[in-house]
Amino acid sequence: MSLNFKSQLQNLDGIYAALFSAAEIIYAELKKGAGLKFATSSNESGDDQIELDVIADEAFFDALKRDGNVRYVVSEERPGLNKVSDGRYSVALDPLDGSKSALVGIPSGAIFGVFENAEVAKDFNGKNIVSGGFFVFGMNLEAYFADGDKVYKGIFNQDTSEWKVLPIEGGLPSADVLAINGQNQMVWDAWLQAHYADLLDTHNGTTKPHNMRWYASMVSDMKRMVLQGGLFVYPRANIKGYEEGKLRLVYEAIPMAFLIAAMGGSSTDGDQSLLDLPVETLHQKTAVFIGEKSKIERVEAAKRNHA
Ligand SMILES: O=P(O)(O)OC[C@H]1O[C@](O)(COP(=O)(O)O)[C@@H](O)[C@@H]1O
Numbered sequence: 001m002s003l004n005f006k007s008q009l010q011n012l013d014g015i016y017a018a019l020f021s022a023a024e025i026i027y028a029e030l031k032k033g034a035g036l037k038f039a040t041s042s043n044e045s046g047d048d049q050i051e052l053d054v055i056a057d058e059a060f061f062d063a064l065k066r067d068g069n070v071r072y073v074v075s076e077e078r079p080g081l082n083k084v085s086d087g088r089y090s091v092a093l094d095p096l097d098g099s100k101s102a103l104v105g106i107p108s109g110a111i112f113g114v115f116e117n118a119e120v121a122k123d124f125n126g127k128n129i130v131s132g133g134f135f136v137f138g139m140n141l142e143a144y145f146a147d148g149d150k151v152y153k154g155i156f157n158q159d160t161s162e163w164k165v166l167p168i169e170g171g172l173p174s175a176d177v178l179a180i181n182g183q184n185q186m187v188w189d190a191w192l193q194a195h196y197a198d199l200l201d202t203h204n205g206t207t208k209p210h211n212m213r214w215y216a217s218m219v220s221d222m223k224r225m226v227l228q229g230g231l232f233v234y235p236r237a238n239i240k241g242y243e244e245g246k247l248r249l250v251y252e253a254i255p256m257a258f259l260i261a262a263m264g265g266s267s268t269d270g271d272q273s274l275l276d277l278p279v280e281t282l283h284q285k286t287a288v289f290i291g292e293k294s295k296i297e298r299v300e301a302a303k304r305n306h307a
């Protein structure tokens with residue numbers, strides 16, 4: 001592999017090299033069709049795993065443990081903090097996001113966040129993240145990430161094994177596109193039911209309602225967001241298992257919120273930015289709203305003003 005990228009942050013290049021090389025391994029396995037069946041195991045959170053979940057977790061872990069700047073690795077697939085060295089950075093991972101979608105050929109990917117000086121779970125918060133983003137395992141192997149305040153897109157050339165990483169300029173685009181799974185809408189909070197209806201309302205035919213897109217693969221929905229704009233939502237619902245939504249704060253919500261914030265967008269759990277939320281446990285879930293600033297302001301106002 002060859003990676004033409006230099007971080008603006010100190011001692012982060014080895015971590016990027018590890019992440020990008022692991023992504024190559026996972027993508028190669030996926031293309032072979034390896035691991036695309038349910039495993040006999042489940043992960044830390046009790047989710048069913050496919051075999052590629054385990055392959056992906058091991059690929060990232062093996063690559064990161066060779067870098068002396070990695071202190072801890074946190075993974076959706078592992079229980080706690082996994083100590084690597086006394087380095088300055090810790091890496092939180094969803095090693096295979098969208099695994100159930102991968103089973104039917106929809107692009108999956110991996111999500112990563114790099115946190116500074118983390119020692120306990122609560123340190124994996126939006127104040128300490130210095131790099132965050134995701135890989136997409138689709139038609140191509142791609143990366144979208146924020147290195148500090150700068151945002152990049154990387155594409156892997158499968159013939160030469162070279163990554164080409166280029167800055168993304170111009171901020172977050174704008175589009176009236178809503179990515180949401182409406183399955184639980186009967187048991188969403190009342191304010192969200194009202195706001196959802198408002199986003200889809202034609203306002204007597206004078207305004208085009210939001211268009212709907214849902215891959216059930218966060219990396220794919222967020223790739224659309226980075227390239228076209230919009231609003232991504234995974235809300236909480238008043239039903240067992242969804243009381244705090246589905247997505248994980250540390251290795252799904254915060255890295256994505258960090259990337260979109262670096263592009264000029266924002267995020268909320270309904271009340272406050274995902275980057276300001278206190279972290280209590282490594283695997284905690286949160287309601288997630290990420291997207292254009294004006295759309296996030298509308299979400300928070302809808303909740304605040306709901307009678
Ligand atoms: O199946 P649902 O409720 O539509 O959930 C889809 C969401 O779950 C996820 O697949 C996360 O789960 P995994 O990381 O276990 O694959 C997200 O990528 C996606 O946004």
Ligand SMILES: [Mg+2]
Nearest residue numbers: 094097098252
């Ligand atoms: Mg995930």
